[in-house]
Structure formats: C-alpha cells, structure tokens
Amino acid sequence: MMTAVPISWFLTLSAILFALGVAGFLFRRNIITVFMSIELMLNAVNLSFVTFSYQHKEVAGHLFTFFVMVVAAAEAAVGLAIILTVFKNRSTLNIDDVNSMKN
C-alpha cells in the first residue's frame, strides 16, 4: 500500500476545508477573500473526488477534478476582471456596498 493514511482522514480534511470555505464566503466582507473562499470550496470538493476515485478505482472522479480545475481557472480570470472593474467604479471592495441589485 502506498500509504497508511485512512480514507476517512482525506474526507474529513475535505469537509473541514469546505466548511472553512463556506464560513469565509458567508462572514468575510472583502470580495477577494470571498473569491478565495470559493476556490477553497472547489478544491475541497476536488479532494473528495480524488479520494472516492481512488477508493472505487474509478477514473471518472479524476476527470471531474480536471474539469473543476479548468472551470476554476476560467472563473478566476473572469472573476478577477470583475473585481477589478468593481474596484475601479466604486473604490471599495466591501461586498455589502455592492448591492445595487437590491431595490
């Protein structure tokens, strides 16, 4: 066996990372931090995929991971561009100030 680390540890780590991401998304105000929290959640899910893929000897989990990474890269490009524009227009990165959808 490659390692003696049990499967459940990986899954627990994934859950912890995901919970951290959720907490960061919900409680932080800085847009960039929120953005990073999203990336954290994505990677937590990636970890779960890889873990289950390993456990079930299925390649599909790996494939999903690559998809998620591609999407995350694209999202990062678009998202950062949006954040830049928001900052340029509003001179703020506080997510609560960017609420023109309301009303």
Place this chain on the structure above:
Amino acid sequence: MQLWLIPTFPLAGFLINGIFGRRFSKSLVNTVAIGSVLLSFLWVLKTVLALGDLNTAHLEHYFTWIQSGVPGGNHYINIGCDFAIDRLTVVMLFVVTGIGSLIHIYSIGYMAHEHGPNFGGYYRFFAYLNLFMFFMLVLVLGASYLLLFVGWEGVGLCSYLLIGFYFDKKFATTAGNKAFIVNRIGDFGFSLAMFYIFINFGSLDFDKVFHQAASAPEWVLTTIGLLLMVGACGKSAQIPLYIWLPDAMAGPTPVSALIHAATMVTAGVYMTARSWVIYTHAPGAMDVIAIVGIATAFMAATIGLAQTDIKKVFAYSTVSQLGYMFVGVGSGAFSAGVYHLMTHAFFKALLFLGAGSVIHALSGEQDMRNMGGLRKKIPITFWTMCCAWVAISGIPPFSGFFSKDAILLAAYQHSPAIYWIGVLTAGLTAFYVSRAMFMTFFGAYRGKAHPHESPAVMWVPLAILAALSLFGGMLFKIPEFLKASFPAEAEVENPMLMYISVAAGLSGIAIAYIMYLAKTGMADSLARTFSAPYRLIYNKYFVDEIYDATVVNPILGGSRIVLWKGIDSGVIDGLANGIASRCRDVGGILRLLQSGSIRSYASWILFGGVVLIVAMGLFGGLPR
C-alpha cells in the same frame, strides 16, 4: 324567366345608394332608388305576361344552397336557392312592387326636407327602402320555407332600421328595439315550425312538404300550423304580439305605409295562405287563427276609437284589419284573406300617405286635436283620403266592401259568432276612420302651423292609390283569380249578411258624424260619462304596462340582479380576481427571499444543502 332579376334590381339600388349615396345628389339618389323599383315592377309585368295563366307554379332552380348528409339518408338536407311563381305570388308581387313604387315616388316629396341631425339621412332612407323591397320580394318568391324565412328576417331587419331611422330620438330607437325583440318571439315559433316540418317531411321545399302533408297525421300538422301561426302573429301583429306595430309609427310615414301597413305585416297572412295544405288538414289550428284574428280585430278597433295621434289611429286600424285577414284565412277562405290583403294595401297605404301629407302640410303635427278644417286648405289630400275612407268603411262598390264581405261571408259559414263580432268591428272601423276624418278635415282649424298642399310628387301617388281604393276591388277579383290555387270554397250568396255589414259601416259613419260634427260636445261628454271604459281604451287596455310588469321587468330585474350582479360580477369576476389576488399574496411572501444581498442567498443555498444532506442521512441516501 329570370325571376331572380325581380329582387336583384332593388338590391342593386340598395348597394349603389348605400355605398356611393353619400356623394350623390338627391336627384341621383331618387333615380337609382325609384328606377330600380320600377324596373322590378316592369319585370314582374313582363314575367307574368310571358308565363300566361300560371295554373301550375313555375319554378326556377339557381343553385344548391345547403347540402348535408348522404342522399337518401336519415338527415339529408338539400336546400336550393329556388324561386317559384304562381298565382298567389303574382298577387303579392304586384302589391309589393306596385305599391312599393308609388310609395318610393311619394317619399321624394315627403323626405325632401331631410337633413339636419341625420346627415346623409336622405340616401340612407332610400337605401333601406330598396333593401326592404329586395327582402320582401325574396320572401314572396322563395320556393321553400327557409328562403321565405330569409326574406322574413330581412324585412324585419329593414323594419327595425327604418323605425329607428331618426336614431337621435330616444323613442324611435326604443320603438325599433321593441319591434325587433317582439318579432324574435314570433320568429322563434317559425324556426320551431321549420325544424318540425323538416323532421317530419325531410324537406323545406313547398312542393315536397305539401305533397306529403296530406297524408301526415293531424296532430303533426296542427303542431306545425300553430307554430307557424306564432311566427305569423309576430310579423302580422296579432294578439299577443301586436304591441310593436303601434310603436313602429315612430318611423317616417312612407315607412309606415309601405312596411307597416301594405306589405311586410301582411307576410304572416301570405305565409298562412301559402301553407293552406297544412292548415286545411289541421282544423284545430285554423280555429285558433280565426279566434286570434277576430279578437285582435275587435280589440285593436276599440283601441283605435280613442287615439288622438292620427298615425296611431291608422296603426291600430292596421292591426285590426290584419285580424280580419286572419279571420279570412282561419275560416278557410284563403283567397278572401289575400283579397283583403290587397285591398287593405291600397286603402291603408293611402290613409297613411294621406296622413303623411297632412303631417307634412302641418310641419310635423300629428295630434288630431290640433287639426280640423283642413278640407279647404289641402283639398287633394282630403279627396284622396275620402276614397280610402269609403273603401275601409266597406261601402259598396268600393274595394274594402268586396274583400270584407268575402271574409265575413266565410266567417259566417265557419261560426256565426265570429261573423257578428266581425260586423261589430266593421262598424267600429267605420266609426274611428270617420272620426279621424272629421277631426282632421272638418270643423274649425285648431292648430298654429300654416297648412300647404303637398307637391305633385306626393299627391300623384295618392291619386293612383285613391283610384285603386275605389275600383281595385272590382277590377281585381282575387277570389276568382286564385280559385285554382286554393281548395274549393263553398259558394254562398247571402245578401242579408251583406246588407248587415254595410249597415254596420254606414251606422259607424253616421254615429261619428253625430258625435264629432253635428253635436261637437257629445264626444267629450260621453267620454266623461263612461270614463272608466274610456280610460281603458285610451290607455290601450294597459297591455304595455301589463307586459312590462309581467315579462319585461322580471327579465330586466332578473338579468340585473342575478345574471349581472350575481353571476357576472360575483362568480366570473370573483374567480378571475380571486386567482389574481391569491397569486399576489403568495408572491408577497416569496418576495421576502429576494433581499438583494449575496450573503443571504448563500445562506439559503447552504441551508438547502444541509437540509438535503440531513434528509438523505435520515432516509438512507439516494434511491437506487
């Protein structure tokens, strides 16, 4: 023989005047309208001369109008656009086109001042008259009940349009509506009759229906006869549907003469005479017709005694005379009924046109209490109306005498009671017409307007009609002409009966002379002495009020309270509005979710995710 040309001329006149009349001068409108009717008259003349004695009907088939089902099948319908002409049709054609032409010519003078509030009234009037002629000719030429019904409804439409001709006056539009709605009741009966005929005979063509009718069971024929009579009662203004005709006088006077005296209202009599095969095998239905006829004749005559509007007098007189015609056809004397139809068309058209001439002379005055002494001022109108007066009073040898005598003679064979009421009605008829004549033309002038004689275009038709009223009965012996068309009627000579009815007419004139000319105060004092019956007939037996209370108001009230307030506002509107407001309530709750804050959305997503996972944990994961 190109029968179709007869109604097509007036139709063309209607289309030309109706579409382009607005841009035409009055003389051009006249040329189109009168020319088309005259052409139609001439074509009738040519057709009749070419067809000879017409002992059998001449039928022309143009095209198949309605076809449905399989030939020979149970519900096979094949209705052609067929016109037929026989002797009965010839009489009607001459009455319609002949009198129609005269009244069209008269209308030039009567409507000459038409302008003002009804802009374009002149061409509209003549277009409607032409349209009426078209439908009336379709009615008499149609060779099936359905084609007759087309004309029947068409003349009803034209009647409505022309009664409401002065549509800026409330009473005229109301009268038009009343005529239209009351006629719907009659037409309902007619429609049922047609359905029933079709069910029993599988056809609506006259020749096919009458061919089978002789062998049909009597109760079937009685039902058909009674249903047809309901239709005839509506169109020909018989009890209980006569109430529309007096109100129909709201239209221009030539309309009253043409539609509501001479032609359209006699359509019911024509239809009954046309259906003689059905009626001769349904004596029960005939009795009902005779009784309704005599009741209408008597009742309308009594109402006519006390009216003060000159047109109302003649309107009730028309109802009464139509009742006479019903007595004729109901007694089995179909030719006598048609005879009276023709002579009545002469003298009643003349009375109406004469009344129109009087009204024209007095610039619109219709109340006889404001007339009097017009004998000297409008002599031509006076003398022509005198001809109608002696004709309607049944004085020999003028036209009304012959036809009324023929009817009364037949009625006596049928039932002496009907005869005696008929004689009494004849006396009343002579009385109220004499009263109208005395109040209008004799005594001192009581009005304010300055009377002037009508132009030649008006009095020449009057003169022609006067000649027809005097001699039409002698010249056109309808019972002999129609002898072959109807079943043999018992030839009876009873001079005694004739003397009695003539005496009734003469005494009616004499009493009117005493009451309104010799002793002028007598009429008023009699009215005071017998104030209760006088008020009863003056108010037309309160029939309109009774109908309002028993039929009109319950329907109006029921519609308003139940249908409008209850069903329409309550149920239908309530349903639509209720669904809308429930949607809004639900939306109002869901709207709270849309806070616009990303964080709250994310919280909801998290919440949803947690709920899903907990649920899956509780119920054992995804279904396999």
